[in-house]
Amino acid sequence: MKRISVFCGSSMGASAEYEKEARALGKLLAEKGIGVVYGGASVGLMGAVADGAMEAGGEVIGIMPKLLAKREVTHNNLTDLHIVNTMHERKAMMAHLSDGFISLPGGAGTMEEFFEVFTWAMIGEHKKPCGLLNINDYYTPLLTFFDHMVEEKFLKEESRKIVIVESDAAVMLEKFIKIENEQAL
Template structure:
């Protein structure tokens, strides 16, 4: 695994634990020689994960749309900053550059990025690991909702099992190293293979 995309908030959140885990993850990525790919911002836990990775000697690639560059929130000290036209291009570029995805606490933008790569995995567009760093149990209600989707037959258990959920950055990265895709893409029957 050479590069991992991290989706996370542009705010710090209500608990110091969110930033602390972002720092721990950024540091761990650098120690393991994994390049961080993220949204290119200097603010919130986005900035914290990038700064931690850089401080630990890691490489960091930011992908930011022009509209956010113009608002002067781009991180100027990255290994590389890729400027794209739209948010859609940002997600596509991050997916293209990355060997896996990690979701830290964040708001609607983080959720939108997560759900897009999760949906792509279900459809067989990629077979890359998707991890949720469940800091301070932030994602417990989302994980409960996934169980509700399964109960109501809108999500199959096999697609739910695509997600790697951990509360410790090092445990999450460990599972990434041993990840083997085992789920067939949605809409492909086993007889077609």
């Protein structure tokens, strides 16, 4: 596993735990020799993930659409920063550069990024692991909704099982590596 895309908010959220865990995820990935691919901002949880990885000597690749580069604070100290034309290009590049996807807490943009790669996995476009890091039970209401979708026959149980949910980043990363190793056989 060379790189993981991290989807997360451009704000810190309501709990200090979000920033702490975002920074810890970046550090953990760097310590394991796994690069971070993310949205390219220096603010919010995005900045915390990048800072945690860079402080631990990791590779951090940011991908920022031009429109957001004008509004958000672009991180200037990354291993690499790509400025792309559209959000579509951003997501495609993130997917191309990554071997898995982890979503931290975030808003509509985070959800949109997660759901796109989750949908791609469901239809067989990739077999890369997709995870929700459930810090402070942030994703518990979404998980309840997933279960409701299964009950109402709008989501297949095998598709529901694609989503790896953990509250501990190290446990999630172990599962990601196990999936990658099984696929390599």
